[in-house]
Amino acid sequence: MHPRDLLNEAMAGLLARPVRSVLTTLGTVLGITTLVVTLGVAATAGNQIVGRFDELTATSVTVEVPENPFPLVDWADVGRVTRLRGVVSAAALAESDQSANLSVRSNDVVDPTRVTDQTLTVVASSPGLPAAVKGRMVEGRYFDAGHIARGDRVVVLGRHAADMLGITRLERAPAVFIGTQAYTVIGVLGDLKREKSLASAVMLPPAVGKRYGLGTVTRVLVNTGLGAAELIARQAPAALSPGNEALLQVISPSSPTRARDAVEGDVNALFLILGLVSLVVGAVGIANVTLVTVMERIAEIGLRRALGAARRHIAAQFLLESTLTGLTGGVVGASVGIVVVVAVCAAKQWTPVLDVRLAVMAPAAGAVVGLLAGLYPALRAARMEPVNALR
Amino acid sequence: MPEPVILLDDLTKEFPADPPVRALSAIDLRVERSDYVAIVGPSGSGKSTLLNMLGLLDRPTSGGYRLDGIETTTLKDSARTTVRGSRIGFVFQSFHLLPHRSVLENVMLAEVYGRGSRRGRRERALRALERVRLSHRVGFLPGRMSGGERQRAAIARALMGEPALLLCDEPTGNLDSRNTHAVLDLFDELRAQGLTIVVITHENEVSERAARRVRITDGTLAEE
Numbered sequence: 001m002h003p004r005d006l007l008n009e010a011m012a013g014l015l016a017r018p019v020r021s022v023l024t025t026l027g028t029v030l031g032i033t034t035l036v037v038t039l040g041v042a043a044t045a046g047n048q049i050v051g052r053f054d055e056l057t058a059t060s061v062t063v064e065v066p067e068n069p070f071p072l073v074d075w076a077d078v079g080r081v082t083r084l085r086g087v088v089s090a091a092a093l094a095e096s097d098q099s100a101n102l103s104v105r106s107n108d109v110v111d112p113t114r115v116t117d118q119t120l121t122v123v124a125s126s127p128g129l130p131a132a133v134k135g136r137m138v139e140g141r142y143f144d145a146g147h148i149a150r151g152d153r154v155v156v157l158g159r160h161a162a163d164m165l166g167i168t169r170l171e172r173a174p175a176v177f178i179g180t181q182a183y184t185v186i187g188v189l190g191d192l193k194r195e196k197s198l199a200s201a202v203m204l205p206p207a208v209g210k211r212y213g214l215g216t217v218t219r220v221l222v223n224t225g226l227g228a229a230e231l232i233a234r235q236a237p238a239a240l241s242p243g244n245e246a247l248l249q250v251i252s253p254s255s256p257t258r259a260r261d262a263v264e265g266d267v268n269a270l271f272l273i274l275g276l277v278s279l280v281v282g283a284v285g286i287a288n289v290t291l292v293t294v295m296e297r298i299a300e301i302g303l304r305r306a307l308g309a310a311r312r313h314i315a316a317q318f319l320l321e322s323t324l325t326g327l328t329g330g331v332v333g334a335s336v337g338i339v340v341v342v343a344v345c346a347a348k349q350w351t352p353v354l355d356v357r358l359a360v361m362a363p364a365a366g367a368v369v370g371l372l373a374g375l376y377p378a379l380r381a382a383r384m385e386p387v388n389a390l391r
Numbered sequence: 392m393p394e395p396v397i398l399l400d401d402l403t404k405e406f407p408a409d410p411p412v413r414a415l416s417a418i419d420l421r422v423e424r425s426d427y428v429a430i431v432g433p434s435g436s437g438k439s440t441l442l443n444m445l446g447l448l449d450r451p452t453s454g455g456y457r458l459d460g461i462e463t464t465t466l467k468d469s470a471r472t473t474v475r476g477s478r479i480g481f482v483f484q485s486f487h488l489l490p491h492r493s494v495l496e497n498v499m500l501a502e503v504y505g506r507g508s509r510r511g512r513r514e515r516a517l518r519a520l521e522r523v524r525l526s527h528r529v530g531f532l533p534g535r536m537s538g539g540e541r542q543r544a545a546i547a548r549a550l551m552g553e554p555a556l557l558l559c560d561e562p563t564g565n566l567d568s569r570n571t572h573a574v575l576d577l578f579d580e581l582r583a584q585g586l587t588i589v590v591i592t593h594e595n596e597v598s599e600r601a602a603r604r605v606r607i608t609d610g611t612l613a614e615e
Contacts, residue, residue, distance in 0.1 A: 005503045016491035257527050301488040303533040306446065307548075308476015387449045390483070 001313050010320035017293075021325060025288040027282025028329025028366050029336065034278050036362050038336025041344055044353045059088070060194055062234050062366040063220040063240060064249040070214040072241045072248065075148075075206050078126050080239040087236075091132030092220050093195075094124040094206065098213040104202055105177050106165040111184030117165050121201040122178060124209030132191045132221040138162075140170045147186075148205040154354030155183040159190035165240035178202065181211070194221060207222060229253050280370055282329065287371035290322045294381045301381055302389030315382035322374025323367050330366015334359055394460035396556050396587045397422035397445065402454035404440050415439040416610045417454065422556075422589060427582045429601035430591045439560075439608045442591050446558050447475040457557040475506050480549025486541045488533040494520065494544045495529045501551035513557035519547040523577060539570025546577065548585075557581065559590040563597055575600050 010146065014021045065073050073092065081090045100120040106116070127144045130137060139162075143154050155176060167174050167185055175182045194198055209215065220240060224232045224339035237245035244278075294301070301314055339361065345352040399420040414437045422428050432438050443449035444456060447463055456463050459478050463471060479503075481487075487504040488497045498516040520526055523543040533541050542562060551555055559578075563571040575597065582588055583600075590597060598604050604615040 001504055002509055004509070009503065012489075012492060012496075016489075298594075299485075300489060303483075303489075304504070305472070306448065306475065306479075306481045306487075307501050308472055310472045310504070324456055385449075387443050390448065390487075391449060 001247065001309075001316075003227055006313075006316055006320060009317050010324060013016045013293075013297075013321050020289060020293075021328075024286055025329035025332065027278065027285035028369055030281075031275055031277075031279030031282045031368050031369070032330050032362050032388045033334025033337040033340065035275035036270065036334050036358060036389075037340045038275055038335060039358055040341035040352070040354060042271070043355060044341065044345055044350050047351070047353050058253045059224045059226060059229055060253065061222040061224060061229055062251040063222065063236050063238060064248060064251065065216075065218050065220065065241075066249070068216075068247065072244050073217040073220065075126055075217060077217075077219065077240050078128065081222055081236050082128070083127070084232060084239055086225050086236055088132035088223045088225055088234050089128055090220060090222045091128040092217040093129070093351050094209055094214040094216060095121070095211045095218050096213040099123065099209075102178055102212065104161075104165065106167055106174065106344050107177075116381075118161070120161050120164070121197065122204060122212055123201050123216070124204045124208075124212075124214035125348035126206070127223075129187055129198075130201065132223060132367050133189075133198060134194040134223065135189050135198075140185070142187050142189065142203075143205050148207050151207045152205065153181070153183045153208060154186045154205065156187040156189055156203040158192075158199040158201045158203070159188055161202055162188045164200070176202070176211070183208075192224075216249075234325070260390060269293040275350040279365070283326075283369045283373040286322050286325055286370055287376060290318060290325075290374050290377035291380065293321075294318060294377045297381075298384065302336055302386055305384075305386035305389060314384075315378040318378040318381050319371065319374045322377070323370040326370015326373065327363055327367040329370070330363035331367060334362035337362065359367040392561075393424060394457070395421050395423050396426070396459055397589070398455075398457040399444075400457075402456055404437075404444060404449070404451045405436055410440065413462040414610055415444065415451070418610075418612050420605065420612060421428060422587060424584060424587055425585050427578070427588045427602045428588065428590070429604050430607060431593060431595075431598045431604060432607035433593065435608045436545075438591050438607055440594075441607060442558065442560050444569060445556075445589060446481060447471050450576035477552060478555045480551075480554035480557045481515050482542070482545055482549050482557065482559040482562045484564040486533070486538075486545045486565070488541055488544060488548075490532065492533055493530050493532060494525065494536070497533065497544060498548045500550060501548045505552060507552070518546070519550045520544070521580075522550060523547045537570065538566045541564060542570070542574055543577065546574070546581075550581075557585060557586055557588045559592075561592055561594075562590060563592070563594060568596075569604075571596065577598050 075092055079093045081087055101119050102122045103117045104120045105118065127142060127148070130142050138159055142156055142262050146156050155163065165176060168303050171186060174185050176185055189203065190199065204214065206214065222232060222236055233250045236246040237250060241248060254302065304314060341354065342352050399418050402415055402418045404415040405413050429553055430438060430441060444451055451464060458474065463474060466474065490572055499512055500511060502512050512593070517529065520529060523546050525540060525543050525547060528536055528540055533544065563574055566574065576590055579600070585597060590601060592598055606613050606615050
């Protein structure tokens with residue numbers, strides 16, 4: 001028997017009862033659609049969630065510098081980190097227990113009705129801090145290398161600290177007193193994305209900070225480009241303190257792939273089971289209908305046997321019919337599934353992530369379902385004796 | 392002397408029961424080329440069993456059956472199927488046309504399971520339809536044709552592949568007298584063209600047209 005004849009006969013068998021064939025494919029369509037939507041949306045959503053915390057955490061690297069008899073990291077060493085490929089911004093920070101709770105006030109007037117003394121944290125930083133904490137200067141400017149070199153007595157206040165001290169404008173060059181020392185406020189830093197605690201801190205140039213035990217760098221904040229965090233986390237210690245990199249502690253974001261896997265695992269399990277159940281139901285549907293069809297076409301089977309069809313010809317025809325049914329269901333299901341994934345993405349303003357293997361495998365899975373479902377009916381049809389079939 | 396088309400030798404068919412039912416008991420039959428034989432008998436006489444034997448649709452319990460020179464009783468299932476498809480053209484009482492396929496497709500179906508090439512199948516089917524004078528109904532669905540036309544389409548299908556034997560089971564059982572005449576006329580023509588025809592019937596009108604009548608009674612054959 002020519003393969004094209006086999007295909008012709010199978011197609012004719014299916015098209016003879018079009019409504020029934022369409023209804024039969026429905027189960028497979030539902031199953032495959034569920035599977036494709038589940039896998040597609042999970043992959044897409046997984047990417048979106050990762051993408052969302054990418055912006056903040058996935059690019060943040062922090063290097064902790066432990067206390068040491070001699071300074072492990074010098075203030076100028078931050079420049080070497082900035083030169084690393086993949087680093088967007090970096091700044092060094094000095095904090096100490098001694099400076100964590102200092103009394104700061106904005107004027108020397110004793111006013112019994114107001115609390116003028118505020119207990120604030122005082123830190124020293126390198127000039128790149130605004131970029132490193134992804135903040136912006138609400139007022140004025142940050143100190144630069146010139147201020148540091150000259151040992152200018154200037155400070156920058158965190159926005160919250162400025163509010164507490166009642167400093168809102170800088171035109172008149174207001175001063176704050178840390179202890180008894182006066183400093184000129186040259187800027188207010190706000191809208192911090194990282195190290196938000198600095199919003200209620202007072203930032204000093206390192207040269208001035210020495211007075212408050214802020215002489216040595218205790219922390220380096222690094223921002224990297226997307227995907228560079230892992231590499232920078234490995235390179236930054238060596239750049240900061242060659243030879244002592246093992247002493248530095250690096251805090252880097254967890255690898256994004258692991259985060260994605262975790263998300264997918266959660267979402268998928270339930271819906272995958274749902275999709276597989278629908279597939280099984282679809283297979284049972286195909287098996288059922290094919291069996292009914294075989295019983296209805298006993299006379300046709302008898303005729304074909306009389307015309308010289310061997311048992312395998314009969315089996316092949318019914319197998320092909322059920323496989324084509326499954327394949328059609330798979331193609332339709334995959335298409336509907338992809339449309340649904342794209343629609344969900346459009347509604348949520350996500351970027352759809354489509355695995356090409358999924359689009360190819362889904363119709364194949366449908367065909368396999370059809371093939372398996374057709375096995376028993378095809379066997380029944382092939383086993384039929386021509387005498388009985390023609391009776 | 393050429394091989395006869397059918398040569399039955401002590402053919403016996405028993406159906407398992409207690410005691411066994413002997414549907415055919417030691418039948419001998421010889422049908423030569425271009426013979427036109429009618430097998431007649433009342434229902435329950437073993438007509439259908441004999442048809443199944445002749446059509447290789449069932450196996451005898453014992454005895455020999457040579458079809459067109461081939462001993463068929465020792466053949467395996469697949470070989471019997473091949474012989475059935477290539478040497479025998481069946482004509483059934485209920486036509487057995489596929490309702491959703493056109494007349495032409497129904498006729499072409501006869502060659503689907505053969506070894507022959509697909510090339511020229513359509514032309515051969517058209518020629519077969521011409522032989523039964525149904526060229527004007529080529530694209531029709533069987534449901535839109537009269538009983539006589541349907542039976543002629545079925546005969547055209549049986550003629551495809553030039554069978555050695557045209558085996559007809561009550562071919563006019565579902566036809567009125569006018570259509571019966573048309574089909575019987577067609578048989579006469581085909582026989583004149585050299586075809587061997589065996590008709591199983593209980594209608595006198597049909598059997599009287601045959602050159603030879605064989606009566607079957609309780610599983611035994613007798614020439615009339």
